[in-house]
Amino acid sequence: MVFSSIIFIFAFLPITLLLYYIAPEILKNPVLLIFSLIFYAWGEPVYVVLMIFSIIFNYVMGLDIQERLKIGKQTAKRSLIFTIVVDIGLLGFFKYYGFVSSNLNAVLPFSLPEIDVTLPVGISFYTFQTLSYVIDVYRGETKVQKNIIAFGTYVTMFPQLIAGPIVQYKDIDEQLRNRSLSGDQIGEGAVQFIRGLTKKVIFANTIGSVFSTLSAQSIDEMSVLSAWMICIAYTFQIYFDFGGYSDMALGLGKMLGFRFLPNFDYPYVSLSATEFWRRWHISLGTWFREYVYIPLGGSYVNPARHIRNMFVVWLCTGLWHGADWNFVFWGLYYGVILTVEKYFLLKYLEKTPRIVQHVYALLIVMIGWVFFSSPDLGTAGSLLGVMFGFGEHALADSTGLYYLTSNLLLIGVMILASGPILHRALDRFIVLFRYPKAAATVCYLAMFLLCIAFLVNETYNPFLYFRF
Amino acid sequence: MQREKDKKKLKKGEILAGWIVIILIFVITVANIVLPDRDFSEKENRMLAQRPELSVTSLFDGRFMSHSESWLSDQFALRDLWISVRSRFQLLMGKNDSNGVYRGERGYLFQAPSEPDEEHLSANIEAINALAENTDLRIFMMVTPTAANILSEYLPAFAPVTDQNEYLTALKEKISSNIQYIDLYDTLKEHESDYIYYYTDHHWTTKGAYYAFLTAAPLLGIQNPEEISYARYAVTDSFAGTLASRSGFPLKKEDTIEIWVPEEDAAAAESSQEDGGTYQPSVRYVVDYVEEEKKSADLYDSEKLEGADKYAVFFGGNYPQIRITTTNDSGRGTLLIFKDSYANCFVPFLLPYYDEIVMIDPRYYYGDISELISTEKITNILFLYNADTFFEDTSLADVLAPQSAEQTGVQAEEQTGE
Amino acid sequence: MYGGPYEKGAMKKRGDGMKDGIKKIRDRIYAFTDIMKTDILFRYNFIKAVLIISLIVFVVFLLGGNTGSSRSAEEIAESVVPHLMQTQQSGTEEAPDGQEQETAGAAEGGQDGQTEEDAENGGDTGVFDGMGQATALDFKRIFGLNAEDYEGVEYFKPISQMDVEELLIVRLASDDQAEALEEAVEERVDSQKTSFDGYGAAQCALLEKAIVKTRGNFLFYCVSPDAEQYYQAFLDAM
Structure with missing residues (x-):
């Protein structure tokens, strides 16, 4: 099930909220767990079993590791390694078997059997969450969770189950046991949900259909304008898609009494690639830093080791996003750029005017998206070629112009919405009215009604970060 | 200090908004449950999804889930209102297309011309040419340019429309020299400021068909097509056609459908009404819907005017095979027309000039053409399509094929394998 | 206290064979649950094994579910x-x-x-x-x-x-x-x-x-x- 759908907003959510609000404290977690399982099973009626396995397994292993820690670190470590192997093994099998086997088949003398498995939705997210739990138990950074219901709730909580943010167990342990539900927080959550919904439905879906229509053109006949439109469209789509979804997740969390850490912080105002990754998919970056980068030594080692650490983290980041070479390339692309920035570029960059830094950062990011969104490296290269004037391509053609002019206003709004400017301007604007309270109400209500209008006739509702 | 107060008020406003939305969600959910399900949407011209049945397989499959979502979406309270809100908003934002339909000037809606499906197009052309080679009958071909082509100046700015004329010219070159091609571009372009295409529908108007008829007539062997003058009757002025429902755009203009009746018949009908008697129409005919086994004395089905698809007033719509027998002794024999719906308002103009007309819609027809040709004693064959449908057609080759296969003696091979 | 007709050995009849069998199983079960209660690590290891086996069964079932039929x-x-x-x-x-x-x-x-x-x-x-x-x-x-x-x-x-x-x-x-x-x-x-x-x-x-x-x-x-x-x-x- 997707948040931006009629079935979620007008069937699942009201029922869940109703039962959750009237349930007494001790029943809140079980209610949430049950409905989260229904939420997941709705989209994955068979793979829900796999997730239940993951819950029980990691729960038991948490207890196991805790017990073994009393005896000695070595035996606990063995248990931890066993857990990690099983968790990542599952993720690896369902997500990467096809990719690995098809690549191995090219070099091996024999052929690996072709296994046809579809990727269970959200497995990358919930696997990383369970891993964060067991590792933190081993490290002693969190109390073990003895209540399997509470643990299950942590793993399956529907706000963050399908598409994050990746919530580390220690950040939420307290809230699982004891959380407050205030009317203010619920209202706040609902408004954040609406902001996210608008980003997803009005911005991302619309510009996304421009992206797919334009991408269907053959590269040879494409104009430079069309190529840039494709790149710009995707840049906006992925941000408002994923960012919008994270907003909805945080909003829903608040409505249930949870406060998650924000996952996006206006990434497109960044002045460098380094800054970009501090503002984009923050929970993933944090996870990798906490559980891969720092254990490897982070930046507190000699440069050679440090570069190796960067390499490992970015390879993993790329792979996490998808089982294909273009994702690996995209991850390593950032690895290289971030290394170069850290050791060399940032010093000079910071001395240039802000606008130069901003353009630099945006170019790096947009080129990165071309690799991320292309089905293979060859296509990515061709598109970039057109964008930067290689080969015989018209500067602009009617297709490019048509889509540009049709979406000019939308693009303008999206540019504003990519930074805190719009939000602040909106706030300032609302405050100008005699009754800021009423004005805010009208504004958000209008946004919500518009989203319903878009959703009711949804023919095009993809979610890019869905299959992760 | 004021800023602080304002921020607080804003925050309160947001929280209030949040709560109103939550309540609204509950209200709408209850409304959806309480309101009865609709069967059919006039605006979208399609059946609406109904409550799905629950079965173990459909549950494990995910089909139950996707059917439930369609059901909920289709039966959403005030669905039509929400759809029009969306279209209006998109128009406001400058988007002039929706679902393959462009919204142009003067209230015209345009069907985006299709790129031909090369494989099927070549197969169709081949089959048509084969037919021409293997028969002595006179064959004509009339592939009509569509509104997006003729009225191109009303398209929205920069609309990336494929050049239909390029494909039409290529078509003209590829067909056999035995076939008489009827080119309508010049005629229609000449009358472009006339009401020759509907605003909200992809068909041409009866007037447009008439101009086409005047151009086609001499090539068909009809000497004086203008000798029959027509009285024009508007049978509806609230026609909202296929493009309106497909695009969901708010209606700027509604269309008028005209039925053109020969003047002498119109006059005779009027006077006979006054007298209270009957009159003899200039052409006496019977329309036979072969597949459906029903006959009609009228070319027009006025019942269709009460539904959404009012264009179906012409012959009641598309049928696999329609045979019109007349009492004419024209000397031109029987005309076989392979057609799409554009022919429906064109054929009445041909009526006085043939003894019999057989209309075949290859999308729905699975009979044997060669048998049909000999049984009906066909003397002339006409291919009458609009460019969009013709270039997308996937049925013609198959329908014509047995004919050409037989001629080349592959028949025996094809019949085995039962 | 001991001895007499109530002594264990003396009371052995033919039907006791089965009773003994059931008793042995029951003893095993009690021994097992005892270990599960006291030896925590054993408990966890056991559960781990059960889970992994179930997982393998599930995956095999998942992959094999697509077999066809031998009928025409x-x-x-x-x-x-x-x-x-x-x-x-x-x-x-x-x-x-x-x-x-x-x-x-x-x-x-x-x-x-x-x-x-x-x-x-x-x-x-x-x-x-x-x-x-x-x-x-x-x-x-x-x-x-x-x-x-x-x-x-x-x-x-x-x-x-x-x-x-x-x-x-x-x-x-x-x-x-x-x-x-x-x-x-x-x-x-x-x-x-x-x-x-x-x-x-x-x-x-x-x-x-x-x-x-x-x-x-x-x-x-x-x-x-x-x-x-x-x-x-x-x-x-x-």
């Missing part, structure tokens, strides 16, 4: 739509006009008279579906593929040309045929949708609910108000 296409079609299968010898004696007409008319075309005949034979042929058995030529014409390429093809097409109800069951000769066949079927559904777009709302609605499924070495395709039931019957017949 004809047999499966018999189970799914017995009333549409051409009856060979039987039946012709009972209602010569009706049945013969049906078998003859079920070949190419299904033209005039077919509908009336079937309605008359409602009792003989069972439920009137709107589908009739089609030939290899029909299959080729509609899907663009040769029926001889597959191990078995059972195709029922709409009797009336304005209808869209149809059913296809194919037994594949090899797995790589699946993709091409599925594509051909999807194309058929799409072209039907285009043909009826704007004219046949009921037909379009049925087409939206078309079922196209590959199960191992079988492909099932159906457009019908009863498609779900046919699919269930198909799965049961496999």
Whole structure:
């Protein structure tokens, strides 16, 4: 099930909220767990079993590791390694078997059997969450969770189950046991949900259909304008898609009494690639830093080791996003750029005017998206070629112009919405009215009604970060 | 200090908004449950999804889930209102297309011309040419340019429309020299400021068909097509056609459908009404819907005017095979027309000039053409399509094929394998 | 205290053999639960083993769930739509006009008279579906593929040309045929949708609910108000 759908907003959510609000404290977690399982099973009626396995397994292993820690670190470590192997093994099998086997088949003398498995939705997210739990138990950074219901709730909580943010167990342990539900927080959550919904439905879906229509053109006949439109469209789509979804997740969390850490912080105002990754998919970056980068030594080692650490983290980041070479390339692309920035570029960059830094950062990011969104490296290269004037391509053609002019206003709004400017301007604007309270109400209500209008006739509702 | 107060008020406003939305969600959910399900949407011209049945397989499959979502979406309270809100908003934002339909000037809606499906197009052309080679009958071909082509100046700015004329010219070159091609571009372009295409529908108007008829007539062997003058009757002025429902755009203009009746018949009908008697129409005919086994004395089905698809007033719509027998002794024999719906308002103009007309819609027809040709004693064959449908057609080759296969003696091979 | 007739050994009778057995099992269970209660690590190791084994079973079941069937296409079609299968010898004696007409008319075309005949034979042929058995030529014409390429093809097409109800069951000769066949079927559904777009709302609605499924070495395709039931019957017949 997707948040931006009629079935979620007008069937699942009201029922869940109703039962959750009237349930007494001790029943809140079980209610949430049950409905989260229904939420997941709705989209994955068979793979829900796999997730239940993951819950029980990691729960038991948490207890196991805790017990073994009393005896000695070595035996606990063995248990931890066993857990990690099983968790990542599952993720690896369902997500990467096809990719690995098809690549191995090219070099091996024999052929690996072709296994046809579809990727269970959200497995990358919930696997990383369970891993964060067991590792933190081993490290002693969190109390073990003895209540399997509470643990299950942590793993399956529907706000963050399908598409994050990746919530580390220690950040939420307290809230699982004891959380407050205030009317203010619920209202706040609902408004954040609406902001996210608008980003997803009005911005991302619309510009996304421009992206797919334009991408269907053959590269040879494409104009430079069309190529840039494709790149710009995707840049906006992925941000408002994923960012919008994270907003909805945080909003829903608040409505249930949870406060998650924000996952996006206006990434497109960044002045460098380094800054970009501090503002984009923050929970993933944090996870990798906490559980891969720092254990490897982070930046507190000699440069050679440090570069190796960067390499490992970015390879993993790329792979996490998808089982294909273009994702690996995209991850390593950032690895290289971030290394170069850290050791060399940032010093000079910071001395240039802000606008130069901003353009630099945006170019790096947009080129990165071309690799991320292309089905293979060859296509990515061709598109970039057109964008930067290689080969015989018209500067602009009617297709490019048509889509540009049709979406000019939308693009303008999206540019504003990519930074805190719009939000602040909106706030300032609302405050100008005699009754800021009423004005805010009208504004958000209008946004919500518009989203319903878009959703009711949804023919095009993809979610890019869905299959992760 | 004021800023602080304002921020607080804003925050309160947001929280209030949040709560109103939550309540609204509950209200709408209850409304959806309480309101009865609709069967059919006039605006979208399609059946609406109904409550799905629950079965173990459909549950494990995910089909139950996707059917439930369609059901909920289709039966959403005030669905039509929400759809029009969306279209209006998109128009406001400058988007002039929706679902393959462009919204142009003067209230015209345009069907985006299709790129031909090369494989099927070549197969169709081949089959048509084969037919021409293997028969002595006179064959004509009339592939009509569509509104997006003729009225191109009303398209929205920069609309990336494929050049239909390029494909039409290529078509003209590829067909056999035995076939008489009827080119309508010049005629229609000449009358472009006339009401020759509907605003909200992809068909041409009866007037447009008439101009086409005047151009086609001499090539068909009809000497004086203008000798029959027509009285024009508007049978509806609230026609909202296929493009309106497909695009969901708010209606700027509604269309008028005209039925053109020969003047002498119109006059005779009027006077006979006054007298209270009957009159003899200039052409006496019977329309036979072969597949459906029903006959009609009228070319027009006025019942269709009460539904959404009012264009179906012409012959009641598309049928696999329609045979019109007349009492004419024209000397031109029987005309076989392979057609799409554009022919429906064109054929009445041909009526006085043939003894019999057989209309075949290859999308729905699975009979044997060669048998049909000999049984009906066909003397002339006409291919009458609009460019969009013709270039997308996937049925013609198959329908014509047995004919050409037989001629080349592959028949025996094809019949085995039962 | 000990001794006498109540001594353990003395009380041993023949039926005690089984009682002893049950007692041994019960003791084992108690010993096991004792260990589970006291030795925590053992408990966890045991649960781990159970979970991993269940996981493996689940994965095997998941991957193996796609096996096909050893039956022929004809047999499966018999189970799914017995009333549409051409009856060979039987039946012709009972209602010569009706049945013969049906078998003859079920070949190419299904033209005039077919509908009336079937309605008359409602009792003989069972439920009137709107589908009739089609030939290899029909299959080729509609899907663009040769029926001889597959191990078995059972195709029922709409009797009336304005209808869209149809059913296809194919037994594949090899797995790589699946993709091409599925594509051909999807194309058929799409072209039907285009043909009826704007004219046949009921037909379009049925087409939206078309079922196209590959199960191992079988492909099932159906457009019908009863498609779900046919699919269930198909799965049961496999």
